Amino acid sequence: MGxxxxxxxxxxxxxxxxxxxxxxxxxxxGQDIRIVLVDNGSGNGSEESLREExxxxxxxxxxxxxxxxxxxxxxxxxxRYARSHFEPDFIVAANSDIIFEQEDYCEKLREIYKEERxxxxxxxxxxxxRTRHFxxxxxxxxxxxxxxxxxxxxxxxxxxxxxxxxxxxxKKAIAGHYGVVSDETGRDVKDGSKNLTTREEDGKxxxxxxxxxxxxxxxxxxxxxxxxxxxxxxxxxxxxxxxFLYAEEEILYYLAGKYGMTLLYAPEIGxxxxxxxxxxxxxxxxxxxxxxxxGNITKSYRAFTDVGWSRKSCIxxxxxxxxxxxxxxxNPQLRDQGDCKKA
Numbered sequence: 001m002g003x004x005x006x007x008x009x010x011x012x013x014x015x016x017x018x019x020x021x022x023x024x025x026x027x028x029x030g031q032d033i034r035i036v037l038v039d040n041g042s043g044n045g046s047e048e049s050l051r052e053e054x055x056x057x058x059x060x061x062x063x064x065x066x067x068x069x070x071x072x073x074x075x076x077x078x079x080r081y082a083r084s085h086f087e088p089d090f091i092v093a094a095n096s097d098i099i100f101e102q103e104d105y106c107e108k109l110r111e112i113y114k115e116e117r118x119x120x121x122x123x124x125x126x127x128x129x130r131t132r133h134f135x136x137x138x139x140x141x142x143x144x145x146x147x148x149x150x151x152x153x154x155x156x157x158x159x160x161x162x163x164x165x166x167x168x169x170x171k172k173a174i175a176g177h178y179g180v181v182s183d184e185t186g187r188d189v190k191d192g193s194k195n196l197t198t199r200e201e202d203g204k205x206x207x208x209x210x211x212x213x214x215x216x217x218x219x220x221x222x223x224x225x226x227x228x229x230x231x232x233x234x235x236x237x238x239x240x241x242x243x244f245l246y247a248e249e250e251i252l253y254y255l256a257g258k259y260g261m262t263l264l265y266a267p268e269i270g271x272x273x274x275x276x277x278x279x280x281x282x283x284x285x286x287x288x289x290x291x292x293x294x295g296n297i298t299k300s301y302r303a304f305t306d307v308g309w310s311r312k313s314c315i316x317x318x319x320x321x322x323x324x325x326x327x328x329x330x331n332p333q334l335r336d337q338g339d340c341k342k343a
Contacts, residue, residue, distance in 0.1 A: 002089030004106050005034045007078035010096045011068060014039070014046035016274070017096035018053050021060055024100050031106040034086050038078040039064040061085070070244035071223075079228075079238045088230075089113075095224045097274035098125075108269045109227060119232040119261035120252070122221030124211055124270035133208050134273060136265040137220040138200035143254050145309045152301045159294035166287040216265040218257070223249035224273050235259050240307060246293065247300035251307060 006024050010017035021035050037060060039047040047064040054060040063081055065074065075093050082091055090109060094100075102108070112121065125134040165171055198205040200220075226249070236259070240251045256263055 001032055001110070003032045003034055003086050004028075004090045004092065004109065005036060005082040005086050005088035006092045006094060007036045007038065007075060007082055008094050008096055008098075009038050009040055009071065009074045009078065010042065010046055010050070011040045011074075012042045012044050012046060013096050014042070014049045014053075017046070018050060020094060020096055020098050020100070021054065025057070025059065027100050027103045028106050033059060033106065034082065034088070035060045036078045036082050037062045038074055038081075040070075040074040041065045041068040071246070072239035072243055072248050073241045076238035076241060083233065090230070091228045093226050093228065094271070095273070098225050099272040099274070101272060102270060105269055105271075108266075112264070112266050112268060113229055116215070116217075116264055116266075117229075117231065117262065118227075118264040119229055120221065120256060120263045121227040121229070121269075122225070122263075122265050123227075124267045125222055125225055125273050126211075126270065128272060128274055130272075131209055133199075133211050134222040134224065136199060136212060136216055137222055137249070139216060139219045140202075141200065141220055141253070143250075143304075143308065145305065148301055148305045148308070152298055152305070155294045155298040155301060159291055159298060162287050162290040162294065166285075166291070171287050211267060212265065213267055215267070218263055219265050220253045221249060221263060221265060222273075223252070224275075225271050226252075232261065235261065240303075242303040242306065243300040244296055245300070246297040247304060251300075251304050254304070254308060 006021075008017050008020050017037055021037060024033065024035055037050050037054070039050060039062065041064070047062065050062045054062065061081070063078065065077055068074070069077060079091055079093065082088055090113070109121070112118070122135045126132065127134070165174060199208040200206075236255065239248050240255060243251070253263065
């Protein structure tokens with residue numbers, strides 16, 4: 001029975017990250033587990049608080065970056081540490097606002113792998129109200145250059161729209177449409193009575209208020225909690241690191257398809273996702289959060305087009321989580337020989 005390593009990425013919300021780690025320690029007793037807490041340049045004492053919180057727990061390791069590396073590179077920092085120190089069979093990359101409640105999570109994970117030999121796995125992820133299910137996100141989504149150009153244009157336009165809404169103080173007029181209300185302190189919060197979470201089926205958005213009960217392969221998985229098997233690391237070293245925040249799971253889905261990897265949704269395992277805790281901690285204004293989201297996802301989609309449709313002969317980073325722009329996998333021996341196929 002090999003090690004299962006949990007990588008938890010924290011930014012400024014150490015109490016949530018600690019709660020996530022505690023939920024793993026509580027529910028996975030008797031399992032061969034390690035937990036890597038990555039403080040992503042919080043600068044607010046999170047690293048010190050986490051070290052103090054788990055000072056006597058040998059299964060928990062706290063590492064830190066000097067600055068905020070973003071989602072992909074922050075996770076990759078923890079993944080590299082986990083692989084070099086523990087050689088795990090599986091790495092579970094989880095947001096700090098994830099809570100693990102399933103006592104047989106690790107056992108089920110191993111059983112599913114024996115049956116499916118997946119590269120990347122996502123379970124049934126629910127929100128705190130247990131009324132929204134984040135997986136599967138979409139099935140058979142086709143990414144084309146025209147599709148990505150449209151995504152860039154739409155996200156850029158929405159960013160500009162919320163900048164204008166903020167400028168002209170129109171937030172109250174549209175907040176209800178987005179399910180946002182103000183609490184007693186004046187802080188913007190989501191209206192829990194409005195379920196705005198959807199999943200994509202046959203290219204159409206449908207409500208995600210019920211669990212999908214059957215396993216599904218080659219689907220887009222939510223990035224808040226992903227399981228990587230040892231097979232995944234035979235071809236990739238982690239997330240594509242050309243983004244700062246958002247769209248990482250979409251790029252992962254696209255790259256995995258290029259490599260012929262298996263992405264699996266399995267409802268037998270699951271967790272609870274509080275959703276956007278770090279973003280809400282930093283940005284308590286609804287418009288600021290939307291500007292932040294659409295601004296960053298626009299940049300991520302532009303990076304996505306560089307990954308898939310660049311005119312350059314090859315795209316290379318310090319990780320092998322990128323492919324040549326032809327149909328062959330990335331080969332480090334070919335990088336400097338000009339043998340990568342052109343787009």
